[in-house]
Amino acid sequence: MFAVVEQSAHRLTALPARAVRGEGPKTEEPLPARRVTSWCEPVGALVATPAPRGLADSLGEFALEANTSGGSSPANSRRPERQRRRAMLACMRFSIWPDLDEPWPELRALVTHADVTGWDTVYVEDHFITHSAPESPLLEATGTLAALAAATERIRLGTLVLSVTYRHPAVIANWAATVDQLSAGRLVLGLGAGWEEHEHAAYGLRLGSPGERVDRFVEGLAVVQGLLTQPRTTVEGRFFQVRDAACEPKPHQDHVPILVGAKGPRMLGIVAEHADRWNMWGSPVQVADKAAVLDAHCARIGRDPRSIERSTQSMVCVTDDPARAQAFLEEHGASGRAAIAGSAAEVAERIAAYAEVGVDEYIVLTSDLGRGAQRLETLDGLGAALVATQS
Secondary structure (H helix, E strand, O other), X not given: OOOOOOOOOOOOEOOOHHHHOOOXXXXXXXXXXXXXOOOOOOOOOOOOOOOOOOHHHHHHHHOOOOOOOOXXXXXXXXXXXXXXXXXXXXXXXXXXXXXXXXXXXXXXXXXXXXXXXXXXEEEEOOOOOOOOOOOOOOOOHHHHHHHHHHHOOOOEEEEOOEEOOOXXXXXXXXXXXXXXXXXXXXXXXXXXXXXXXXXXXXXXXXXXXXXXXXXXXXXXXXXXHHHHHOXXXXXXXXXXXXXXXXXXXXXXXXXXXXXXXXXXXXXXXXXXXXXXXXXXEOOHHHHHHHHXXXXXXXXXXXXXXXXXXXXXXXXXXXXXXXXHHHHHHHHHHHHOOOEEEEOHXXXXXXXXXXXXXXXXXXXXXXXXXXXXXXXXXXXXXXXXHHHHHHO
């Protein structure tokens, strides 16, 4: 279930330079296991992420056994459909997205637990101020992820997503290369065009119109990709200018996966041209609708749409209380945000529906799973239920 440097069921892929520039289709080239000289390790050391253990390995003992009895019952007549569904689910990855408004010891405990119990990636959001309580503490994304790189051993580390309006893209590139080195190649670099108006106003940062944001993002992405992959980078743009710029050390990975958060038609075109992964909020129907737009952009430029991994998330409440589940769904339905609620088994089945619309990774928000030991227990129960959908 994990994409890692040396060993993986999902290969990391090298992105040809011409595909980075959007000049041609992106093709997969397996990254061979290699002995490297790491900037963070002694010369000649073999730097490798530990062999992956997925949810099925860590929680499989709790998974429900599939019914394999014979006969001609209605359940057996539906077996081919179940097998098709399980084949899609077998490749689905499950990750977590914790809030950054909790104390560091609690956050670290949650993520290190996820690290040893098989979750694929931990994602952090890029915000400075909470909507409901601007004075409330909120950990900063890049510092938090660097600390988590040192606190964990296997789980991948992602941003969902860094805004190019908050940091110069050259700063983003240097941070990304460093964290990828510190984590022995576990970074997923999520980038976006920016949208949070009140944060920009509070900090005196220009946000601009939607069109301006996209223009700025295209330039920023060129800077980031150039610095992470080339000896020297020059970009002369309207928003960003870098001249013969270097970024050393380069990332540990030969190619850091670039995830772009997008749902507008123009941003989806940028995903098709430049991204390795795509993320958006939404229900299965909403994701399928935007995925069709992305696929059309891929067809236009001659890229295989399945070369772009797709991820999504929704609000999640795991409860055996039907009234609480219904209230949770009504609360988030009123705000237009996708939500899932019910028992662990019910939530897992609803998450499984995303696999049928081509989602490769589902990200569980942990904000409504409780705190402390209760949250870890709930996360383990949900993990076991997700494993059961794959069996």
